[in-house]
Amino acid sequence: MRLRLFLALILLTFFVNPVFAAKPTPPPPIPYSVCVDAGHGGNDIGTENQELTEKEINLQVAQLLKEKLETVGYTVFMTRTDDSTLSNADRYNFCNAQTAAILISIHHNGSSSSAVDYSQALYMKKSDVALAQEVVNTVSTSLGIPSQGISRFASGVLLKAKMPATISEGFFLTNSTEYSLIKNNNRLEQEAEALSAAVQNYFDN
Ligand SMILES: [Zn+2]
Known part of the structure; x- marks a missing residue:
């Protein structure tokens, strides 16, 4: 009898002790949701070409992408909607807290040569690869x-994001052709359209 009581107490301690309690399961991601991160901002300008700054171009593309994705029924969270200065932690903490399904950080590349231009996407985790691949393929095409x-x-953003994430370096802001396409054509609209298509392709596959 005594032994049984002893065992019962041991078992009780085991289950009541929070150390042994099961970890709470994280909330599931919101279906068809995207955390859009406009890179740089505030006193962090990024790259530039004459009067065009990367922080401003990133924000414009992010806002156009948000509109396009919302039109097709996606839920979009924005790390910034104005010229605020954000740390990497501000960005991934925000996206993680929203339980967004994916994260796309929008950047544009820079070079000392005004002739260089190409698309690139950055990834960190294995779970980022498919998204990064889809983004760079669709944007470059x-x-x-x-x-x-x-x-x-x-x-930091890619390392700490809990969801598939990528940094899109859509084109070189320092490129002279890109400069005139931004000034005289709908280059940013075109890029946002490509990013929106990439997101939809990613979710559909
Ligand atoms: Zn950048």
């Missing part, structure tokens, strides 16, 4: 520029 493919990059 739509913009009609070469693709540099995907590249592994240990960015």
Whole structure:
């Protein structure tokens, strides 16, 4: 009898002790949801070409992408909607807290040569690869520029994002042709359309 009581107490301690309690399961991601992160912002300008700054171009593309995705029924979260300065932690903490299904961080590349131009997508985790691949393929094809493919990059945002994530470097802002396409054509609209198509392809596959 005594032994049984002793065993019962041991078992009770085991289940009541929070150390042994099952970890709470994280909430499931919101279906068809995207956390859109406009890179840089505030005193962090990014790359630039004359009066065009990367932080502003990133935000414009992010806003166009949000509109396009919402039109087709997606839920979109934005890490910033104005010129605020955000840390990497601000970005991934926000996206993780929203339980977004995927994260796309929008950037544009820079070079000391105004002739260089290509698309590239960055990834970190194995679960980022399919999304990064889809983004760089769709953006380079739509913009009609070469693709540099995907590249592994240990960015804080990619490291700490709990969902598949990628950094899109759509084109080189420092490129002279891109400069005139932004000024005289609907280059950013075109890029946002490509990113929206990439997101839809990713979810449909
Ligand atoms: Zn950037």
